[in-house]
Amino acid sequence: MSLTRRTLGLAGLSGLGLAACAPRPAANGRTIFNAVDVHPADYPTVTAVKWMGDELGRLTDGRLGVRQFPAGQLGNEDDSIGLTRFQAVDICRVAVAALNNAFPETRLLALPYVYRSVAHVRAVVDGAIGTELLNVFEGRGLVGLAYYDAAPRCFYNVRHPVSEPGQMRGLKMRAPQSDIFLDSIRAMGANPTPLTFGAVFSSLQTHLIDGAENNWPSYQSSRQFEVARFWSQTEHSFSPDALLMSKASLERLSAADQDLVRDVARRSVPVMRALWDEREARARATVIAAGTQVSEVDKAAFAATVRPVLDKYLAEPRLRALHERIAAVA
Structure with missing residues (x-):
């Protein structure tokens, strides 16, 4: 993953705005981690990181804490990764899709129709496989703290209902940069x-694209449902989000504090999931009440179309072995 000029510029600006490029104990002995997210302040991922900061503060009598910059204040997800790698910020939450090209192992979390359900992907990321897939980041300046829910992902568009793959033909669909x-x-x-998440709403309005794919909470919180009213329950991806930390920021802490940060991050996962389940149900009800038309789909037909994609990526022996282990998870 290379630094773009935009990321370099944001690193400089954020370094000035945040007063330091990495957490250092202040005169009063406090260390405050700067955390970024493209989602709004009330989104489950942002709220879970706030809980994490509150818990760190409680356990250390205020010596450790988290300051948040939600709603894309410091750029898009690619920017967030670069800023965290190079210590302009300390913590970021990003979709796994944004990591696939730089960290090939994470592709097993994003490939279509690999997971059977939310329960299946949770079991994977909570177990030995998830631990392995959190450890892949450390060679490039990042530490994997946790995986958060962000699924299932489905398609929606401005044109017409879609219930089988043939109805996708010709539609210009936004894709993450993966x-x-x-x-x-x-x-x-x-x-x-390929478009950043923040560009989707205006692109739907202007018909630069016909549709996109995401989860219920993102579809609702971004107000994309106001222009793209045809939802297709494809559940083609159960790709989670990753909570990452600057390796240098973590390693500035004592060994005990490093363990504490990792532990509190792990314990933020059930907090996030409870918020996510409630938010997902509420978002779905909200957009349907506002006029979204939901179509059930022929999932077997959609899965058949992407079988060559699976075969392409699973030709790599390491990914195929991981895939077999994931399929075997109860």
Whole structure:
């Protein structure tokens, strides 16, 4: 993963705005971690990181804490990764799709129709496989703290109902900047258009794109349902989010404090999941009440279209072995 000029600029600006490029104990002995997220302040991922900061403060009598910059205040998810790697901020929450190209092992979390359900992906990330997939970041300046829920992901568009792959043909669909998502959308018959999450609403309005794919809470909180009213329950991806920390920021702490940060991050996962389950149900009810038309789909037909995509990525022996282990998780 290389630094872009935009990321370098944001690193400089954020370094000035945050007064330091990494947490250092202040004169009063406090260390405050700066955390970024593209989602709004009331989103489950942001709220879970706030809980994490409150818990760190409680356990250390205020010596450790978290200051948040939600709603994309410091750029998009690619920016967030670069800022965290190079210590302009300390913690970021990003979709796994944003990590797939730089960290190939994470592709097993994003490939289409690999997981059977939310329970399946939770069991994977909570177990030995999840631990392995948190450890892949440390060679490039990051530490994996936890995986948060962000699924299932489904398609929605401004044109017409979609219940089978043939109805995707010709639609310009936003894709995260991940080769897996680009390949998958293309295999389903649509024309993938890579865009940042923040650009989707205006692109739907102006018909630069016809649709996108995401989860119920993101579809609702971004107000994309106001322009793209046809939802298709494809559940093609159960890709989670990753909570990452600057390796340098973590290693500045004592060994005991490092263990504490990791432990509190792990314990923020059930907090996030409870918030997520409630938010997902509420978001779904909200957008349906506002006029969203939901179509059930032929999932077997959609899964068949992306089988060549799976075969392409699983040709790599390491990913195939991981895939077999994931399939075996109860």
